[in-house]
Amino acid sequence: MKREEVKNLMYERFIEPTKLKKDVFVGVELELPIINLNKMAVDLKLVHELTVKFKNYFDFKVKARDENDVICALEDHVTGDIYTFDCSYNNLEISFGKEENLYPVKERFEEYYKFIQDVLNKENHTLTGLGINPYRKYNKRLPVPNGRYRMLYHHLCLYKKYGDEISFHDMPEFGMFTSASQTHVDVNFDNLIPALNAFSKLEPVKAILFSNSVLNGENMELACSRDMLWEDSMHGYNKKNIGMFDTLPQSTGELLEYLLSTxxxxxxxxxxxxxxxxxxxxxxxxxxxxxxxxxxxxxxxxxxxxxxxxxxxxFRPFKFVDLTFRGTIEFRSVCCQPVNETMTAHAFHMGLINQVDEINQILDEDTVLFNKPYSLTELRKIFAKSYFPEFVEKSELKKLLIKILDLASESLKERGNKEEKLLNPLYKRAKSLENPAQRLIKHLNSGGKIEDLIYEYGRL
Structure with a gap:
């Protein structure tokens, strides 16, 4: 197939759907680690029993079974909600059907969560709001037994074949112990490039606000180790497939050329x-x-x-700010959040999706983080750490964060759903300059136990 044919396919798959978008809907995907509090491998028999009980209680239909005929995905045909697992049975995933208002998602999530916790807690298991499973060392490295996840794990394990070309980490099973909070937001053609640019610029800010994936006991310097785990794996063999855009695309033509190089x-x-x-x-x-x-x-x-x-x-890249075939932008860089603050990231993105000109103006004029001798990729790496660099004036950083949150809040107020209240935990993080990961690291460094935060971050 000639290059022009591939380019046409790329346009039809990723650009054309944005021309059909008028209203703005949101899609929410939540991944949560399952933990065996006995410090043993997660009891997979219990997990499978949970799935059946969930199916019967909420009247979900079977969407998929694994190769052992075990149910691995359920779907509610009314709401479009899907109950499934990401990479392994240690990582529960709930995806919600598209909504205009975040509160129906919040309400359904809380109902599902209470039911799931009730089943798990009876057997000394729990869900929690951490981007890295703190008990990962106890779990078995077993992908969900189906073609897709077995292929993916095998592919990630092939890093040893290319170790002389790229410096890889030695955790190819990272998908089995990392949990994310992903947001899909509809974007129309006219707003596509400005939105990709604005939200790409926001990635260092998001690292400051949302980091929550600590490899406790291994690399306490990283507050958002998910970045490293993706980038230094086979997914990052071609660096253009992951992370930030090297240069922000200024047109759909430039975006297509970038995608053709992935x-x-x-x-x-x-x-x-x-x-x-x-x-x-x-x-x-x-x-x-x-x-x-x-x-x-x-x-x-x-x-x-x-x-x-x-x-x-x-074909699919895994950028932090990713264009999908559904005519949505998928925001992939946010870690799983403490459970009672789950909706913060989704409110943040929904509040800013129609404010891209204002975001670009704020960040183009900023001198606290931006307009310094660092690329966006370098800034994201700097602020994915557990400490701030010396060049940051903290009082001015707080002002910048609050200005961005105010912009999101005002936009949400205009929607009339009271979704701006979902941002309140972010204001606390901005004023204290402490994200969930930094709080966890401080707790552990002061002699606290990880179990304290497993319970706290898992509290609804």
């Missing part, structure tokens, strides 16, 4: 999930043959296959 690493042909060395998407479709691997009969087999047009549906 890589594809998997597909499905003839019922087989196949992974292969990450290959720039335009180069992939030029090839007559591609060498890959697939799983069958308990082991991996080598395969040579011819790229097909249909393989393009398996």
């Amino acid at each position: 890589s594809i690493y998997c597909t499905e042909q003839e019922g087989k999930y196949i992974n292969f060395k990450p290959t720039v998407v335009t180069e992939f479709f030029k090839k007559e043959k591609v060498n890959g691997e697939y799983f069958e009969d308990g082991k991996y087999h080598e395969i040579t296959f011819k790229p097909k047009k249909e393989d393009f549906s398996y």
